[in-house]
Amino acid sequence: MQSPLVEEARAIIDEAAAVAVLTGAGISTDSGIPDFRGPKGIWTTNPKAEKASNIRYYVSDPEVRKANWAARASGALWANVEPNVGHFALVHLEQRGKLHTLITQNVDELHQRAGSSPERVVEVHGTTRKVACLECEYRDNMEEALERVRSGEEDPACPRCGGLLKSATVSFGQSLDPEDLRRSEVAANEADVFVAIGTTLAVFPINETVMIAKQAGARLIIVNAEPTVMDHLADVVLNEQIADVLPKIVGMG
Numbered sequence: 001m002q003s004p005l006v007e008e009a010r011a012i013i014d015e016a017a018a019v020a021v022l023t024g025a026g027i028s029t030d031s032g033i034p035d036f037r038g039p040k041g042i043w044t045t046n047p048k049a050e051k052a053s054n055i056r057y058y059v060s061d062p063e064v065r066k067a068n069w070a071a072r073a074s075g076a077l078w079a080n081v082e083p084n085v086g087h088f089a090l091v092h093l094e095q096r097g098k099l100h101t102l103i104t105q106n107v108d109e110l111h112q113r114a115g116s117s118p119e120r121v122v123e124v125h126g127t128t129r130k131v132a133c134l135e136c137e138y139r140d141n142m143e144e145a146l147e148r149v150r151s152g153e154e155d156p157a158c159p160r161c162g163g164l165l166k167s168a169t170v171s172f173g174q175s176l177d178p179e180d181l182r183r184s185e186v187a188a189n190e191a192d193v194f195v196a197i198g199t200t201l202a203v204f205p206i207n208e209t210v211m212i213a214k215q216a217g218a219r220l221i222i223v224n225a226e227p228t229v230m231d232h233l234a235d236v237v238l239n240e241q242i243a244d245v246l247p248k249i250v251g252m253g
C-alpha cells in the first residue's frame, strides 16, 4: 500500500497528456553529485571553485582559470558519475509518451545519459560536459579541452579565434539563454501537469515556470526532500527521497 499522496500523484500523472518537468540538484545527489551550495558542496569545500563560477573572476584572473582546468582535468569535478533511478524514472515517463519537456537546472547531462531525448531537455544553466568560447560560437566536448590540459596547456584557448574557453555553463554574472527560457515558458504553458523535482524553487527566473504552469491551469506536483517556497501552490507535495517516490509516481512499479 502506497501512501495516499503518492497514489494521488501517480493518478495525476496517469491522467496527464503532457508533463513538463523541472529538475534541480536534488535529483543528482543520489549520483554522488553534492548540491554545490550544501555542506559538502564544491563551493563550500573549495572557495576557488566558487570564484571560477563567477564570470568576472574567470575572465580577469588566469590563476582562477588554471586552477579550474586543473581540477577538471584531474577528475575532481565529478568526472565519473552515473545516472540514478530518479533519472531513469523520467526516461520511463518519456517512454509512456507523456513527457513534454524536461527543464533542468543541472549541468551534469545525467538526464541525457540516462536516456532522455536530448531534444526534450532544456539545460537552463548549461552543461559542464561541453566547452564554449566566450568570444565566438565555438563549442566542443569538454573532453577535447581536457586532453589539451593534460598535454600541458594550462589555460587552453579557443582553437578558432583565440578567445577564452569556459565550460558551457551559465556562470554568475552571465545571462540565461533567451531561447532556453522561451522553451521553458512554452512547456509551462502547454503542459497539463508540471512536476518540480529536487529543487527548492528559490532560483529566479526559472522558478517562474511553476507560476506560469499554474496560471495556465496545470496541476502541480512537487517532489523534494525539504519543503520549497512554492509548496502552497502544489496539488501534491512529496517531501520524500526522490529515488523512493519518483519511480512510483511515474508508474515504474
Ligand SMILES: [Zn+2]
Binding pocket: 133, 134, 135, 136, 137, 138, 158, 159, 160, 161, 162, 163
Ligand atoms: Zn572563439
